[in-house]
Amino acid sequence: MKVCIAEKPSVAREIADILGAKSRRDGYFEGNGYQVTWTFGHLCTLKEPHDYTSRWKWWDLRTLPMLPRKFGIKLIDDEGVKKQFNTIEKLVNEADEVINCGDAGQEGEVIQRWVLTKAKCQKPIKRLWISSLTEEAIKEGFEKLYNGTDFDLLYAAGSARAIGDWLLGLNATRLYTLKYGQNKQVLSIGRVQTPTLALVVQRQLEIDNFKPEPYWELKTTYRETVFSATSGRFSVKEEAEKKLEEIKGHDLFITSVETKKGTEQPQKLFDLTSLQVESNRKFGLSADETLRVIQSLYEKKVTTYPRVDTTFLPNDIYQRCPVS
Structure with missing residues (x-):
């Protein structure tokens, strides 16, 4: 039996229909030599500090930095998650082959690998890598499955990012809260949120401290077209008036007209x-x-x-x- 693990129930349903796994079971579809099950996004997460040692349960500057010798994962504390994981674990351990049908990206790889790691999967793993859920794309994807090991580096990158978030977020949040939090106010620090907040604050300070300054430019209108003097802007009105007196008595000559053929590239797709x-x-x-x-x-x-x-x-x- 081949066990396919999708990231969402809706995706699992699409895959099951195409593979001919028409029979609905509790937590999976079955048929035609396949069992198709799913996660709900993240079923597993990195362990909390107190999962490593009781000393890290309490917020104390003397315990910082918290640096686990080896990071571990655990199931999210939710009854629905635990039930679905038990279904996946049972199917995986009884399977002949496991097909990772997670979303085609770094996060999708981490989500599925953590579940397979927690389930202690020892079976051969294949990877379905598709960017569309059309029937044609799914069929082509199953015709050319990749070896799961081909994506080990992608999984390593995703795990490293998650570990980096853990190290920075939990240690820095405790540090700043204990040193600067008043009235037990939690000062949340994060790899993404803190630099983003800094950018917002910096921009707001620039707006608050902005002081408008008047300037003058020399322009003239000829045949409904506005022409600007090459002298640019003046911060002192008297200097602009002096320049105006210099050029006021001269005629405006259009010495050349240049027409350029331009090309506009089509807009790129959205990321x-x-x-x-x-x-x-x-x-x-x-x-x-x-x-x-x-x-x-x-x-x-x-x-x-x-x-x-x-x-x-x-x-x-x-x-x-x-x-x-």
């Missing part, structure tokens, strides 16, 4: 960040709202996988694009 910026500018949507919408569209097969930072189509999808 997630640029889409979130544009959605906020045009529609006032938050980053989370935009992500929810584009993820829903992906699951409805009308967009490619959204959680990537590239503005180019994968080769397999590009080849199927019509040429006009």
Whole structure:
């Protein structure tokens, strides 16, 4: 039996329909030699400080920095998560082969690998790598499955990022809270949130401290066209008036007219960040709202996988694009 693990129930349903796994079981689909199950996104997370030692349960400057010798993972404390994990663990341990059908990205790889690690999977692992949920894309993906080990470096990169977030976030949050938090106020520090907050604060300070200064420019209108003097801007009105007196008595001559043929390149495809910026500018949507919408569209097969930072189509999808 081959066990496929998707990242969401809706994706598992699409895969199961195409593979012929039509029978619905408790937590998975089955049929045609396949069992198709799913996670709910993250089922596992890195262990908390108190999971390593009781000394780290209490916030104390003397215990910082917290540096585990080896990082471990654990199930998220939720009954639904535990039930689904037990289903996955049972299927994996009874399988002949496991197919990782997680989302095609760093986060998707980490989510699935943590679950397989927690389940102590010792079976051969294949990787389904697709950026679209169309029937054609899924069928082609299963025709050319990759070895799971081909994505070991991607998994390592994702794990390293998660560990980096843990080390910085938990240690720095405790440090700043204990040293500077007043009335037990938690000062949350994070790899992304803190630099982002610093940028917002810096920009706000620039706005608050901005002092407008008047300036003068020399312009004239001829045949409904505005021409500007090459002298540029003047911060002192008297200097602008002096320059005006110098050129006021001279005629305006158009010595040449140059026409240039320009080309405008087609707009690049959106990556997630640029889409979130544009959605906020045009529609006032938050980053989370935009992500929810584009993820829903992906699951409805009308967009490619959204959680990537590239503005180019994968080769397999590009080849199927019509040429006009």
